Amino acid sequence: MKRNIKTLLILLSVLLTITLYVPAGGSKEQGDKSKALDFPKRPIEIVVPFGPGGSSDMMTRQVASIMTKIVGKPVNVVNRAGGGGIDGMVYVAKAPADGYTLLQITPSHAIATALGRPNADLLKDFDPVANFQIDIQCFGVAKNSKFKSLDDILEYAKANPGKVKIGGTSPGGLDEYMANGFAKAAGVQFLYVPYNAAAETKAAVLGGEIDIYQDKVISFLTMVRADQIRPIVVLNNKRLDMIEELKNVPCSVEKGIQFTQGSWRGFAVRKGTPQPIRDYLAEVIKKVYESPEYREASKRDMSDIIPGYIGPKEYGEMWVSEIAKFKEILGKK
Amino acid sequence: MGITIKSLSIVFSPLSMVFMSFGTLFGVVCGALPGLGPSMAVILLLPFTYAMDPIVGIITLVAVNVGAQAGGSISSILLRVPGTPSAIATTFDGYPMAMQGKAGRALGLAFTASVIGSIFSAIAMLVATPLLSNVALKFQSAEFFSLALLGLSCISSLGAKNQAKSLFAACLGLLLSTVGLDSINGVERFTFGQEFLLNGIDFIPVMIGAYAIAEVYETIGRSSSGNSNESSVLKGAKFEFIKLKDVLTKWKTYLKGSIIGTIVGIIPAAGGSIAAFIAYSEEVRSSKTPEKFGTGVEEGIIAPESSNNACVGGSMVPTLTLGIPGSPVAAIIMAAFMLHGLTPGPLLIQQQPAMLQSIFFGMIASSLLLFVFGKIVAREFTKILKLPYPLLAMLIMVLGVVGAYSLRNNLADVFIAFAFSFVGYFFNKYGYSTSSFILGLVLGRIAENSMRKQLIISGGSWLGFVTRPISLVILLLSLAAFLSPYYRKFMSARKSGGVC
Numbered sequence: 054m055k056r057n058i059k060t061l062l063i064l065l066s067v068l069l070t071i072t073l074y075v076p077a078g079g080s081k082e083q084g085d086k087s088k089a090l091d092f093p094k095r096p097i098e099i100v101v102p103f104g105p106g107g108s109s110d111m112m113t114r115q116v117a118s119i120m121t122k123i124v125g126k127p128v129n130v131v132n133r134a135g136g137g138g139i140d141g142m143v144y145v146a147k148a149p150a151d152g153y154t155l156l157q158i159t160p161s162h163a164i165a166t167a168l169g170r171p172n173a174d175l176l177k178d179f180d181p182v183a184n185f186q187i188d189i190q191c192f193g194v195a196k197n198s199k200f201k202s203l204d205d206i207l208e209y210a211k212a213n214p215g216k217v218k219i220g221g222t223s224p225g226g227l228d229e230y231m232a233n234g235f236a237k238a239a240g241v242q243f244l245y246v247p248y249n250a251a252a253e254t255k256a257a258v259l260g261g262e263i264d265i266y267q268d269k270v271i272s273f274l275t276m277v278r279a280d281q282i283r284p285i286v287v288l289n290n291k292r293l294d295m296i297e298e299l300k301n302v303p304c305s306v307e308k309g310i311q312f313t314q315g316s317w318r319g320f321a322v323r324k325g326t327p328q329p330i331r332d333y334l335a336e337v338i339k340k341v342y343e344s345p346e347y348r349e350a351s352k353r354d355m356s357d358i359i360p361g362y363i364g365p366k367e368y369g370e371m372w373v374s375e376i377a378k379f380k381e382i383l384g385k386k
Numbered sequence: 387m388g389i390t391i392k393s394l395s396i397v398f399s400p401l402s403m404v405f406m407s408f409g410t411l412f413g414v415v416c417g418a419l420p421g422l423g424p425s426m427a428v429i430l431l432l433p434f435t436y437a438m439d440p441i442v443g444i445i446t447l448v449a450v451n452v453g454a455q456a457g458g459s460i461s462s463i464l465l466r467v468p469g470t471p472s473a474i475a476t477t478f479d480g481y482p483m484a485m486q487g488k489a490g491r492a493l494g495l496a497f498t499a500s501v502i503g504s505i506f507s508a509i510a511m512l513v514a515t516p517l518l519s520n521v522a523l524k525f526q527s528a529e530f531f532s533l534a535l536l537g538l539s540c541i542s543s544l545g546a547k548n549q550a551k552s553l554f555a556a557c558l559g560l561l562l563s564t565v566g567l568d569s570i571n572g573v574e575r576f577t578f579g580q581e582f583l584l585n586g587i588d589f590i591p592v593m594i595g596a597y598a599i600a601e602v603y604e605t606i607g608r609s610s611s612g613n614s615n616e617s618s619v620l621k622g623a624k625f626e627f628i629k630l631k632d633v634l635t636k637w638k639t640y641l642k643g644s645i646i647g648t649i650v651g652i653i654p655a656a657g658g659s660i661a662a663f664i665a666y667s668e669e670v671r672s673s674k675t676p677e678k679f680g681t682g683v684e685e686g687i688i689a690p691e692s693s694n695n696a697c698v699g700g701s702m703v704p705t706l707t708l709g710i711p712g713s714p715v716a717a718i719i720m721a722a723f724m725l726h727g728l729t730p731g732p733l734l735i736q737q738q739p740a741m742l743q744s745i746f747f748g749m750i751a752s753s754l755l756l757f758v759f760g761k762i763v764a765r766e767f768t769k770i771l772k773l774p775y776p777l778l779a780m781l782i783m784v785l786g787v788v789g790a791y792s793l794r795n796n797l798a799d800v801f802i803a804f805a806f807s808f809v810g811y812f813f814n815k816y817g818y819s820t821s822s823f824i825l826g827l828v829l830g831r832i833a834e835n836s837m838r839k840q841l842i843i844s845g846g847s848w849l850g851f852v853t854r855p856i857s858l859v860i861l862l863l864s865l866a867a868f869l870s871p872y873y874r875k876f877m878s879a880r881k882s883g884g885v886c
Contacts, residue, residue: 105429106718111725118433133795135585136567140794143581172581218843225572246842247570249835252654252717255710260523262843275724279709279731353727 092152092330096127099155099320102141102162104134108271108356112186112318113157115350119341137223139165139173146178150323152330155182158321160227160379163372167379168225175372180326183338184319184363184371186356188269189289190231191299192219193282195258195266203285203308206265210241219243219265220254225383228267231314234382235288235305238312258282269316271355274298288313296358314378317361319368335365393441393743397751402442409446410752411759413453418461418767420594420789423470424454424658424715432722440726441741445748447722448698451715452752455658455695456500456760459687460767463492465782467598467789471590472658472694474828475666477597478544478821479679479686486682489768494626495684496691497760498633499640501753503692506644507651507699508749515742518652518700519707525653527843528850530836532860533650534829537660539867540667541822543676549871552819559826560833562587569835570842582798589828591790595803596810596820598786602779603811625764627757639669639688647693651700657713658697660832662690663825671867676874680821699749705730706742 097120101113110132117128133141138161145156156179166175192203200206210217221228224247236243246263248254251272258266259281266273266282270293276282277298284299290306290313293299305312320338322331341347342362351357363371396402409431416427427450435443458473463480476496483492510518525533541556542549565576566586577583633640643665650661669689670676679686701712702719709731711717723730728738735742770781790803813820844850852858 104714105425106714106721110429111721114429114433131795135794135796136581137572137584139581139584140796144795171579223572224568224570244842246839248839249569250655250714250717252711255708256523256654256704257526259708259710260526262526271724275709275729275731278729278733280733281708281731350725354724 092333093124093126095153096129097124097153097155098129098131099157100141100145101130101132101157102134102138103132103159105132108188108269109157109159109318111354112356115347116185116338116341119344119346120337123337123340123344137161137165137226139170142175142178143172145321145323146172148323150325150327152322152326152334154323155334156321156323157318159318160316160375161223163375164226164230164379164383167376167383175321176376178324179321180324180331181365181368181372182320182322182331183335183342183365184317184361184368185338185342186318186361187315187359188271188317188356189287189293189315189359190267191270191273191284191288191302192235192286193258193266193268193273193277193284194264195261196281196283198261198264198283200264200285201283203303206285207239207241210236210239210243214242215244217241217243217265218246218263219267220246220248220257220263221267222248222251222254227314227316230379230382231267231288232265234314234378235310235312237382238305239310255281270296270299270358274355286310288315293358315359317363317371319363331365338362339364389739390743393740393747396439396441396740396744397445397747402445402748403751405438405442405446406449406748406752407755407759409449410453410755411763413450413455414457414460414756414759414763415453416450417454417457417459417473418469418763420461420467420469420785421792423458424451424472425718427451427454428715428718428722432718432725435722436725440723440728441738441744443726444719444722444741445744445752447719448702448745448748449752449755451698451719452500452504452695452749453756453759455698456497456504456691456756457763458694459496459500459691460493460764461785463496463687464489464767464771465598465785466601467782467785468590468593470658472662472697473690474589474593474659474824475662475690476687478666478690479681479683481597481601482680482682483684483687488682489771490624490626491628491684492682492687493760493764493768494628495687497756497764498628499643499688499691500695500760501756502633502640503644503647503695504698504749504753504756506641506692507648507696508746508753509699510648511699511703511749512742512746515703515707518703521649522652522654522704522708522710522712524856525656526854527836527840528854528857529860530653530656531833531840531851532857532864533653533656533660533664534833534836536860536864536867537663537667537829538825538833539864540663540670541819541825542868542871543667543670544680544819544821544825548817551817552822555813555818555820555823556826559823559828560830561826562592563827563830564834569831570838582796585794586831587802587827588793588799589824590793591799591803592806592827593824594786594790595806596813596824598782599803599807600810600814600820602782603807604814605775606779625761625768627761636685636688639685640692642668642672643689643692644696647696648700650693651697651712652703654704654710654712655714657701657715658694659828661693661697663829665689665693667867671870676871695753702745706734706745707732 117130120128148154165173219232232245257263284302287304289304416422458470459476461467461469462473462476466481468474646665647661701716704710704712705716711720790799
């Protein structure tokens with residue numbers, strides 16, 4: 054008798070559990086249909102795969118603070134630096150594809166893909182959300198350098214292959230690609246010297262250890278305005294007329310050097326994240342980009358010199374073309 | 387004169403005093419908590435400065451940095467867990483002092499040294515900014531290599547008991563520093579296909595394991611019978627203000643540490659941890675009793691603590707004049723300048739004439755505030771020493787794990803910390819020097835990278851290291867530092883007469 058009651062109780066509880074699950078499952082399916090409205094339910098995390106204080110980190114922190122107001126849930130920035138941006142990339146590639154974890158990306162990730170670094174494939178593991186900032190690379194020399202213009206340098210470099218020293222950060226990274234790619238297009242050879250930090254590169258060029266200083270336009274302008282650096286070329290297909298200091302600086306294409314490259318900073322999510330969520334995130338990023346707060350902030354720190362927003366579709370196409378370019382120059386080493 | 391009055395009125399306005407006090411306090415607390423270093427502290431407060439007047443915003447951030455550099459010593463001394471990377475050298479003598487029941491005095495020394503270091507570097511910054519900015523450019527790859535070597539040269543003093551073992555430990559550290567993507571060619575070395583090794587073995591988790599966690603094993607092993615020396619530790623745990631007379635008798639140590647810190651601060655990208663190591667090794671070199679270092683010598687706290695704080699002022703020099711950040715934290719402060727629409731560089735001094743002097747007064751004010759907050763925070767932290775050891779050990783482990791994890795938010799670092807806790811334990815047990823090991827690991831990467839860069843630049847010639855005057859002087863100094871313990875041993879042996 055006792056045993057019977059026990060089995061009955063167990064049966065009953067099992068039955069109860071099942072009945073409880075049915076409506077739950079039902080509501081979950083309903084949730085799928087109206088996902089665009091349902092997202093986000095909890096805080097969103099943006100992974101910056103670099104250390105705090107860099108341009109990627111500063112940008113993401115700005116985005117997160119404005120984004121919080123738009124989505125109505127906290128947006129947290131998490132730094133996962135390491136391996137030249139790969140640690141953070143691997144982390145997001147393993148996170149659930151639910152749109153709650155975004156990865157902040159740069160050309161470093163496209164380069165890692167092009168070089169076939171383990172576990173890091175931008176195209177296979179990620180879907181584009183949107184690009185947010187674009188930077189253009191500039192070359193310059195120290196104010197007291199013996200070189201006065203691009204022609205001086207190219208002339209010297211042709212006579213002395215591999216003697217002109219150009220600095221940059223991260224070996225096998227974007228800076229090296231730009232140094233080698235530019236040299237190849239110009240028909241010369243540079244000696245590339247990799248430094249640990251941008252600060253070291255700046256000190257090295259001012260101290261005369263290297264000849265050419267390369268940097269993204271914002272940081273580059275700081276050095277030009279400080280009257281330390283003489284700009285010699287902009288790696289672009291037209292002059293940067295909107296910047297007073299760079300008005301009279303030639304661009305690479307007008308000098309007959311078919312090489313243009315910049316840096317970009319955008320966002321991606323893990324592959325397989327539902328389309329409505331990706332669309333929603335791209336929309337939110339666009340709203341952040343257009344918000345008066347960001348407009349004002351970007352005007353102050355000059356990050357708005359080149360319009361940076363690129364929607365998901367075009368951004369995905371950009372990834373493919375960038376990776377192909379990187380493969381061509383860096384892959385042959 | 388008008389500028390001075392203007393800057394004084396900015397710095398000592400009630401509102402900026404509130405911000406600065408909060409900044410300093412926040413810095414001290416962040417510094418004391420392992421895993422939250424000066425960089426993170428400054429980043430966390432950065433958004434709050436957007437709305438402030440640019441000058442007030444910047445001096446608040448500088449105050450955070452001053453506080454964090456000093457706060458790191460608290461957990462170094464009390465728990466042997468360095469609160470910040472620049473407080474590693476403070477554990478060498480700070481923790482032994484605390485074990486002898488002089489924790490309060492050790493903390494007092496650390497904060498006094500921090501205050502003196504900050505004030506010295508603030509004065510140096512104000513007086514000599516235009517002159518000093520050129521010093522930054524004199525330090526290139528060759529000099530970086532020599533500096534790293536100077537830091538390494540103190541291994542011969544750290545292992546006074548057994549030179550061979552100390553050298554072995556240092557070499558092991560150097561070897562480990564080569565793990566990961568090599569910084570010149572981007573080649574993977576000793577990574578065995580493991581992605582967590584791509585970035586190399588960071589010294590922070592290793593340090594946490596080899597010092598803090600290893601110490602826990604040892605204490606438990608030693609005193610499973612009961613609490614051995616806790617009562618004496620507690621007695622001396624009250625924060626002690628150092629008397630002026632005391633400071634004056636050791637003025638040389640304070641001054642040397644401050645000068646070294648200021649200079650290392652000026653050198654781009656070299657931060658407080660390198661400054662602290664170099665100051666420590668210089669102190670050991672010039673000491674009459676180098677064999678006592680590592681057992682709780684007061685100079686062993688003063689030197690690194692005065693130099694890591696002196697770095698703060700030093701690092702502002704190239705930031706303000708050249709737009710080149712002098713340390714990783716200065717790089718973030720420079721970003722703050724940009725966010726306020728200011729361009730660091732010579733123009734800044736023209737556009738914002740009050741900026742330099744305001745930073746100067748701000749640094750002096752926040753340094754003096756260090757005494758107050760140092761006492762308050764240290765008092766709260768010393769309370770944890772009252773815990774029975776099993777609980778304290780738990781706390782050290784938890785802080786260690788959090789510190790290792792939060793470095794890159796990566797669990798792999800926690801495993802690294804535990805792996806090296808055994809290395810540290812057995813090193814201690816068999817008389818190998820953990821400090822030499824860590825020194826090799828920290829400085830190995832800088833030494834290798836700068837040496838190889840110099841060789842690329844000189845086309846493979848080694849002459850660059852000795853033909854550049856500054857590099858040559860530093861190399862000779864490191865040789866002297868390396869050989870001095872041997873020389874002393876030789877001399878004393880001769881004096882006692884047994885040697886032919």
